[in-house]
Amino acid sequence: MSPRKAAALRGSDDGLRDHLVATAQRLLAEQGAAGLTVRAIARAAGVADGVLYNHFSDKDELLAAAVGAHVAAAHADLGTLPAPGTATVRQNLAVYLRAGLTLHRAVLPVFAGLLATPAVLTRFAESRARDDDWRELLAAYLRAERDLGRLAPAADTAAATAVLVGICHDVVLTAMLPGATSPPGGSSVAVDVDAVDVDAIVATLLAGIAPPA
Structure with a gap:
């Protein structure tokens, strides 16, 4: 500058x-x-x-603000996610899962780098508005689809949300382990979202929460 x-x-x-x-x-x-x-x-x-x-x-206050800006930018890069009742649930969940993988690829390395300074993460959590968070949007989407009858009436949407979030964590955190291939320098992670069999994951999930034929 x-x-x-x-x-x-x-x-x-x-x-x-x-x-x-x-x-x-x-x-x-x-x-x-x-x-x-x-x-x-x-x-x-x-x-x-x-x-x-x-x-x-x-410095912790500044870094917490920086983390918030980084997460907000990562969410903004996802664009608009599907609304309940549009397309098919299978197609929409595939979009949500790919978005989640992209988001976690961007933010998890930053969070991991701050584990030694929990005060920064605490301040970030206290200041973070959750209503526009990808996980909250996914959870709200699943609840709405259940209310519309496009999922089983007794579908445990909280569990379904946790499964999809857990997959994002597993894919990205595995790529961060020692020995995994990562770009040189920085905090980015080499995760090929297209290499994840999103369709198979969504099909397996829907087998448990789809409405009866």
Whole structure:
């Protein structure tokens, strides 16, 4: 960042705060949280170290905001998910599962890098609005489809949600294990969403919650 641009941002509290969050978000995505210091964030943002404390009580607060921005961006990248009553449940669940795999590929490495600093994750959890979370959208979708009669009346939609979320965790976390193939550097994970047999998974799930023929 150029000194001229940094100086311009210093004149706007909101602009500078957003710039610091965006910088921390980029560093988290590129290199993870390990070794990410206030000085490193300040240098990447083109400001003095002490400027961060004009907007955040400590580094944990800044990182929590950065994680929130990263998760929000990952959700935004998913686009609009299918609405209840459209297409078929099988087609829609395949879309939801692919979206979940893409989302978890983007956010789980960042969360894993913050396990040594639980205060950041706690602050993120306390500030996170859950109504637009992929898992909550999936759960609401399944409940709505059951109400529409497109799933069995006694279908345990909470269990079905947990199964699909668990598959996302398993695929991405397995790719993060030592020895797994990952792109060099940063916190990204090599997960080929298209290689996951989404259709087979959805078919197996629906065998248990689909309405009687």
